[in-house]
Amino acid sequence: MRSLWEISIILVMILSACGGLAGEPEIVATMPVSQSAAHTQTPDVLPDTMPNLEMGAVVYQTNCVRCHGESARGDGELVLNGQIPPLMDFNSGERQAQSSPVEWFDIVTNGRLETLMPPWSGSLSNTERWAVTMYLYSLAYSPQQISAGETIYQASCAECHGENATGTSEAPAIAGIFERSDSAAAQLIANGTANMPAFIDFSAEEITNVIAYLRTVGSGTLSSDSGAEIDEAIEPTLGTISGTVINGSMDGVIPQNMVVQLHVVDRSFNEQIIETRLNSDGTFRFDDILIDPNHGFVATIFYQGSYFTSDFIPGDFGMTQIDLPITLYEPTNDPSVLRIEEITAQIFADAESLQVVEIITLTNMSDHVFIGEEAISSPDRITLQFPLPEQATYLDIGDERYRISDDGQFVMDTQAVLPDKPHIVHLGYTLPYDGSVILNQQMPYPFAGMINVLIGTDGVVIQSNQLQPLG
The missing domain is CATH 2.60.40.10 (Immunoglobulins)
Structure with a gap:
C-alpha cells in the first residue's frame, strides 16, 4: 500500500487521429491493484423469497436516478450532459431476454468498469441489491402481461407448483427463476423437462406472460392489476x-x-x-x-x-x-482514517477540450464517522476536498452534495464518510486541449488500490510512467 498522503496522477494525452466517439470506452491503462481492492466474485447466494419490488424502487430512486433516469430509460442527467456513456433502457425487455437476474445482480454487486458503474456491495445489503435488481428486471413487464400470466399460471401450473409458485407435494417451487434469462425460461416452459411436461399449446405471448407473473409473484409488485383488487379487499x-x-x-x-x-x-x-x-x-x-x-x-x-x-x-x-x-x-475529522481504494477515469476529447469524469471510491478505516471541520450551512459541512488539475473547469453535475470553492480550484463533498462502507465520489472537469495535454491531478488522501483509465474517443493515446497499458 502506498503510504503517501498525496498521490499525483500524471498523464500525457495525445490526439493522433480523432475519429469521434467510440461505441464502448476502451480500458487502456491501469495501475496495479492491491489485494484489498481486487475484484471478488458474487457470492452464490440466491434470495429465499422473491425480492420486494417496492424496496427496489426506493433503492433505485435513492442511488441510481442520476445515471439511469427517473424511469430507468438510460436518460439520467449524467448521460444527458455527456459525463457518462449512453445506458440501456431497462423498460425495453431486450436485455431481460439475453441475461438472467443473477447476472444483473453481479453487475450491481461488483460494478461495471467500462460504463463507470460503481460496485454497490459495500453500500447496499444483499437484500437491497436483490430488490433493486428485480425491480429493474420487472420494468419490462406490463400490468396486463402480469395479470394475463397469473390467469394462465393458476389454470395450468398452480395444481403442481402451488398457488404462489412456492411448491406443493406434487412438485417443487419454480426453479431457476433467478438463474435463467427470459429466453431460457421460455424454452424451459415450451420444451419441458424430465419432470415437467412441455406446454406446446402455449403461444409465445402466453409464455412471456407466465414468465412476467413468475418474476413478480409475491414480490410486492408495483403495477399489478390484481394487486389493486387485493388492496381494496384487505384493510x-x-x-x-x-x-x-x-x-x-x-x-x-x-x-x-x-x-x-x-x-x-x-x-x-x-x-x-x-x-x-x-x-x-x-x-x-x-x-x-x-x-x-x-x-x-x-x-x-x-x-x-x-x-x-x-x-x-x-x-x-x-x-x-x-x-x-x-x-x-x-x-472525527482526522483524514488519516481515509483510504482511496479505487479511481476510475473516463476521458473524452474533441478538437478544443478534454472532458474527464472520475469515480473515486474511499473507505473509512476507523469506527468513527468522518466529517469536515468547516461548516457551510446546517447541516452541511465540507467533508472531502479534491483539487482540480491546473486550468481545469469543474463540470457541475447538478448534485447539491458537491460544491466548488470560490476560486474554482477545489471540488468539495459534503457527505459524511461512514465506517466500513465504500464512499463514492463523482468528479468531472474539462481541460483546454489542442492536440496534446499534460494532466497532473493531486489526490489528497492515502491511496491503496487501483487506477483505471478509459478512453471514450478514438485516436487518443495516453503516456504515463505510473500506469500499465492493457492489451
Missing part, C-alpha cells in the same frame, strides 16, 4: 414501529432525549414525517402507525452533525410490528 392494519439506537464507536455513548424521525414513503415517493423522542435506554417507539403495503418505512436520527438511518422496510398485509434499528457513530 391495512395499525401497528407499532420501534427500534434501538446503538453507538458503533468504542468510545461512544447513547444520546439522551434526541428526536427520532419516522419517514413514511408511498409509491409515488411522497413522504410523511412523524417524530418521537429517544428513551434513556436507546429505544424508540411509534404506536398506531398504519402499516400499508403501499408504504415503506425508514427511521433517522441527527447526531453530532450527521444523519444516521435505519434500513428501509416495506409494509405488508397483516404486518403489525416493524423493527428499525439505527447505528450511529462519533465524529
